[in-house]
Amino acid sequence: VSQMIADVNNAIKAADAGTGNKVNLTNKAVEKIKAILAREDKPGYGIRIEALDTPGPMPFAMSFDDMRKDSDELVMEKGVTFYYDKSQAARIEGIKVDYIDTGGGGGFRISQPHR
Numbered sequence: 001v002s003q004m005i006a007d008v009n010n011a012i013k014a015a016d017a018g019t020g021n022k023v024n025l026t027n028k029a030v031e032k033i034k035a036i037l038a039r040e041d042k043p044g045y046g047i048r049i050e051a052l053d054t055p056g057p058m059p060f061a062m063s064f065d066d067m068r069k070d071s072d073e074l075v076m077e078k079g080v081t082f083y084y085d086k087s088q089a090a091r092i093e094g095i096k097v098d099y100i101d102t103g104g105g106g107g108f109r110i111s112q113p114h115r
Contacts, residue, residue, distance in 0.1 A: 022047070022075045023082045026094045029108065030078045032099040040064070046074075046081030049110075051091040059109045060095070 022077075037045055048065035065083055068074055073089060075082040085090045091112075098109045 008094070020034070020094075021077055021079045022073070022093045025078050026082060026096070026098040027078075028101075029097045029099040030080060032106075032108070033080050042066070046083055049082055049092055049095070051084075051086045051088045060092075061098075062108060062110070 033047060037043070042064055045064045045066045048063050050061045050063075052059050052061055068083055069085070071085050071087065072083045073086050075084075094112065096111045098111070100106055100109050
């Protein structure tokens with residue numbers, strides 16, 4: 001029974017974030033991104049993701065952007081627009097973006113489940 005409960009919980013987590021998309025978002029990340037965009041009065045903006053060439057636990061950067069460049073891939077996921085340079089597709093596609101609440105605040109966590 002405990003294994004069945006664990007399997008159901010894992011299935012719910014996978015469904016929440018989606019799988020197999022170019023960018024996978026949890027519902028909590030979607031809510032937080034939309035709230036920040038509204039609070040910052042940035043209608044029409046999306047999120048630019050960059051793969052950094054630095055070692056460490058967070059090899060990605062996220063920023064607001066409303067301009068698509070010729071070299072960009074544009075991805076719509078759960079009503080959020082993402083931009084990233086096509087040359088970084090191998091490092092970015094398949095990532096999972098989550099928002100984690102902590103006692104002192106919170107933050108976005110980007111993971112690469114496919115690696």
